[in-house]
Amino acid sequence: MSIYIDESTRVLVQGITGRQGSFHTGQMLAYGTSLVGGVSPGKGGQEVEGVPVYNSTFEALENHDADASILFMPAPFVKDAAMEALDAGLKLLVLIPESIPLHDAMEIMAYARQKEAVIVGPNTFGLVSSGNSKIGIMPNRYFVPGPVGVVSRSGTLCYEIVGHLTDSGIGTTTVVGLGGDRVVGLHFIDVLKKFEEDSETKAVIMVGEIGGSAEEEAAAHISANMSKPVIAYLAGKSAPPGKRMGHAGAIIERGRGTFESKVEALTEAGVKVADLPTQISPLVKSVLKKT
Amino acid sequence: MKLYEYLGKELFNRFDIPVPxxxxxxxxxxxxxxxxxxxxxxxxxxxxxxxxxxxxxxxxxxxxxxxxxxxxxxxxxxxxxxxxxxxxxxxKIAIEQELYLAVTIDGSAQRPVVLASLDGGMDVEDVPEERMIRWPVDVSIGMQPYMIREICRRMGVSGDLQKEFLKLLPKLYRMFKELDAELAEINPLALTPDGLIAADAKVTIDDDALYRHQDLPRISEKTDLEKKAEELDLAYVELGGDIAVMANGAGITMATLDMVQHYGGEPANFLDFGGGADVEKTSKSLELLLGTDPRVLLINIFGGITRCDVVAEAFVGVKQSKGIDLPVSFRLVGTNEEEGRSILEKEGIKTFESMDEAVRHAVELAG
Incomplete structure (x- = not known):
C-alpha cells in the first residue's frame, strides 16, 4: 500500500507551459508519473512533452479523469488556480510556488477543508511514492523504494538526507515535503498518521526546523499514537532569534519556535534526534534491525 | 514588514479604531x-x-x-x-484598566486567531496561558458577533465592556484582513471613561503581500548588506563569524551553519541562493560574500534543480575576474556534478563529496 499517491494517480499540471512547469513535466514523466493533461489559460491546444494543454481545469477534466494537480505559476496567481482546481473537484493539490500571501494561503486551506481535499505546500518540493509516482520537483535518482517514510519541511536538506540513505542501501516508501511557509496544508501529524497505518513503512524520518510549533505538536502525537520508530533532524540550532532563515516559517518569534523546545519535546516523545544529518542513516539502520 | 507605532495608529484611525x-x-x-x-x-x-x-x-x-x-x-x-x-x-489618557487584544495567524490551525486577555500592558509572553483567550476564526465565515460574545464570556467580561469589544473587534479583524497583516496587536488596550482606546499599536504586514499595498510605506530592519542581498533576491542574514557560507536551499543552509558550529567554527552568514540559480545570480552571491572579507569560504551544493556545472562556471568566472585569494572549501554533488568538477579541476580546485568533510575542512582552514 502507499500513501496519498501511487502509480495509478492521474495528475494535471497547472501552469504547464512555463519554464518550471514544462521542465518538471518532463522530469515527472521520466519518473513514471501518470500526467494526463496540462492547464495554461489562453494556451490550450498545444502539447508539452506530449501532454495535451487546456485552457482551464474544467476543460481538462471534460477530456480526462484526474485525481491530483501540481501548480507552477507566479505567487499572485496561485490562489485563483488552486480555487479553480478545488472547485473542479480535485482532491490533492501540490503547491510548488513560494511567496504566496498568507491570507491567500488561509483562504485556500479553508476551501480545501470544505472540499475535503489535501493541500501539500505551498513552498514545497511535493511528494513522491518511491518507484511509483512523483508529484513534485525532487531529483529523480535518489528516490528508490525501501522501508522508510520521510516527511520534511525543507527541500534540499531532505534530498541530502534521502541521498545519504539511498547511498547506504536504504530506500523510501513515501517522501513528503510539507513546505517552508507559515501556513501550509499538510502538517507532520497528518503524514505521521499515514505512515503509522502504512504496512510498508517500518521507520520514519522527520526533518524539521526552527519556527512555529509543528514539531512540538508532532511530538505530542508521536508519544500518544505512534508505535513505529521515528528519527528526527532539526535545522537551525545556530540561528539567531528574530531572523527569517530563508523559509518564511523559519523564524524564532517572541521566544517561540526555538531549536531547544523542539529537541526537548521530541526527545521526551522517544524520538531519536540526530545532531548531524550524517548520523541519520546509521540511526535508521539500527532501528530497522530491531523491527 | 513591521510598522512603527505611529503608522499602526494611523491605520487604526483609518479603520475607526480609537487612538489617543x-x-x-x-x-x-x-x-x-x-x-x-x-x-x-x-x-x-x-x-x-x-x-x-x-x-x-x-x-x-x-x-x-x-x-x-x-x-x-x-x-x-x-x-x-x-x-x-x-x-x-x-x-495622556485616564486608564482604568490595561487589556490585551490581537489578531494574528495560527499556522497550526491555518487560520487567523484572536488573542484577548484582561492582563494587558505587560509582555505578551508573560501573560499566563489560562488568562489568554485564543479564538481561531474560519476565514470562510469571518468575524461574527457570537465569537466576540464567546471570547468575552471566557474572559469574564459582560455589559458595557462587552459592547465595546463588539464594536472594536470587527474593525481590528477587518484591518487585519484588508491590509494582509500577520499581526495587528493592541497592548495595552486601555479601558477609559470614554471606552476602549488603543494605547499602543503593533502591526506587521505580510512581506509577500506588499505588492498589493502600494500605499503603505516600506520599512526595513535589514542591514545594508542584507538589503543588497534582497535586491539580488537572495536570502541572506549576517551572523558575525569568519566562515562565509553559501548553499542552496534554506534547510540545508541552516544545517550547514549548524554543522560549522558543531565542529567549533563560527559562521559569518546565512546565504541561500535558491534552487536553479543561473551563472549571473551565483556569481553575484559569491561577490557579495567576498565583499564581507571572511577568513574562509564554504560552499555546499547539493544540486537538484541547481546545476553543479553552473555553480562551477560562476566560481571560475569570479575567480578570474575578481580574484578569490582566500581558502575555499567546496562541496559539489548532484545534477551535472562530473561537468562541474572537471571545470573546477582545470583551475586546480578540489571538491568534496560529503558535506561533513567540507565543513570540517572549512573549520580547520579558519583555525
Whole structure:
C-alpha cells in the first residue's frame, strides 16, 4: 500500500507551459508519473512533452479523469488556480510556488477543508511514492523504494538526507515535503498518521526546523499514537532569534519556535534526534534491525 | 514588514479604531509645541524593537519645558542599535484598566486567531496561558458577533465592556484582513471613561503581500548588506563569524551553519541562493560574500534543480575576474556534478563529496 499517491494517480499540471512547469513535466514523466493533461489559460491546444494543454481545469477534466494537480505559476496567481482546481473537484493539490500571501494561503486551506481535499505546500518540493509516482520537483535518482517514510519541511536538506540513505542501501516508501511557509496544508501529524497505518513503512524520518510549533505538536502525537520508530533532524540550532532563515516559517518569534523546545519535546516523545544529518542513516539502520 | 507605532495608529484611525490624540515630532522643540497643545503627554520613541519602555524610551511630561527635556533625552538614546528619528507625543489618557487584544495567524490551525486577555500592558509572553483567550476564526465565515460574545464570556467580561469589544473587534479583524497583516496587536488596550482606546499599536504586514499595498510605506530592519542581498533576491542574514557560507536551499543552509558550529567554527552568514540559480545570480552571491572579507569560504551544493556545472562556471568566472585569494572549501554533488568538477579541476580546485568533510575542512582552514 502507499500513501496519498501511487502509480495509478492521474495528475494535471497547472501552469504547464512555463519554464518550471514544462521542465518538471518532463522530469515527472521520466519518473513514471501518470500526467494526463496540462492547464495554461489562453494556451490550450498545444502539447508539452506530449501532454495535451487546456485552457482551464474544467476543460481538462471534460477530456480526462484526474485525481491530483501540481501548480507552477507566479505567487499572485496561485490562489485563483488552486480555487479553480478545488472547485473542479480535485482532491490533492501540490503547491510548488513560494511567496504566496498568507491570507491567500488561509483562504485556500479553508476551501480545501470544505472540499475535503489535501493541500501539500505551498513552498514545497511535493511528494513522491518511491518507484511509483512523483508529484513534485525532487531529483529523480535518489528516490528508490525501501522501508522508510520521510516527511520534511525543507527541500534540499531532505534530498541530502534521502541521498545519504539511498547511498547506504536504504530506500523510501513515501517522501513528503510539507513546505517552508507559515501556513501550509499538510502538517507532520497528518503524514505521521499515514505512515503509522502504512504496512510498508517500518521507520520514519522527520526533518524539521526552527519556527512555529509543528514539531512540538508532532511530538505530542508521536508519544500518544505512534508505535513505529521515528528519527528526527532539526535545522537551525545556530540561528539567531528574530531572523527569517530563508523559509518564511523559519523564524524564532517572541521566544517561540526555538531549536531547544523542539529537541526537548521530541526527545521526551522517544524520538531519536540526530545532531548531524550524517548520523541519520546509521540511526535508521539500527532501528530497522530491531523491527 | 513591521510598522512603527505611529503608522499602526494611523491605520487604526483609518479603520475607526480609537487612538489617543497625538503629534509626530522630529525634534525636542516640536515636542514642546505638541505638549502645549495636548496638555499632559506621554512621549514615545518610534523604534521597531520591543521593550522600549524598560529601556527608557517612554516618558511622561506635564508641561512643554518638561516635554522638550524628555524628548531631547530620548532622541539621544539608541535601542538595540537603532536611534529614533521620530517621537510620538500623545495626550495622556485616564486608564482604568490595561487589556490585551490581537489578531494574528495560527499556522497550526491555518487560520487567523484572536488573542484577548484582561492582563494587558505587560509582555505578551508573560501573560499566563489560562488568562489568554485564543479564538481561531474560519476565514470562510469571518468575524461574527457570537465569537466576540464567546471570547468575552471566557474572559469574564459582560455589559458595557462587552459592547465595546463588539464594536472594536470587527474593525481590528477587518484591518487585519484588508491590509494582509500577520499581526495587528493592541497592548495595552486601555479601558477609559470614554471606552476602549488603543494605547499602543503593533502591526506587521505580510512581506509577500506588499505588492498589493502600494500605499503603505516600506520599512526595513535589514542591514545594508542584507538589503543588497534582497535586491539580488537572495536570502541572506549576517551572523558575525569568519566562515562565509553559501548553499542552496534554506534547510540545508541552516544545517550547514549548524554543522560549522558543531565542529567549533563560527559562521559569518546565512546565504541561500535558491534552487536553479543561473551563472549571473551565483556569481553575484559569491561577490557579495567576498565583499564581507571572511577568513574562509564554504560552499555546499547539493544540486537538484541547481546545476553543479553552473555553480562551477560562476566560481571560475569570479575567480578570474575578481580574484578569490582566500581558502575555499567546496562541496559539489548532484545534477551535472562530473561537468562541474572537471571545470573546477582545470583551475586546480578540489571538491568534496560529503558535506561533513567540507565543513570540517572549512573549520580547520579558519583555525
Amino acid at each position: 490624540r497625538s503629534r509626530l515630532v522630529e525634534n525636542p522643540g516640536q515636542a514642546g509645541e505638541a505638549a502645549a497643545e495636548l496638555g499632559d503627554v506621554v512621549i514615545k520613541t518610534q523604534v521597531l524593537t520591543g521593550k522600549r519602555g524598560k529601556a527608557g524610551g517612554i516618558a511622561f511630561a506635564s508641561n512643554p519645558e518638561e516635554a522638550k527635556k524628555e524628548a531631547s533625552r530620548i532622541f539621544d538614546m539608541s535601542f538595540s542599535g537603532y536611534a529614533a528619528e521620530k517621537l510620538l507625543v500623545e495626550e
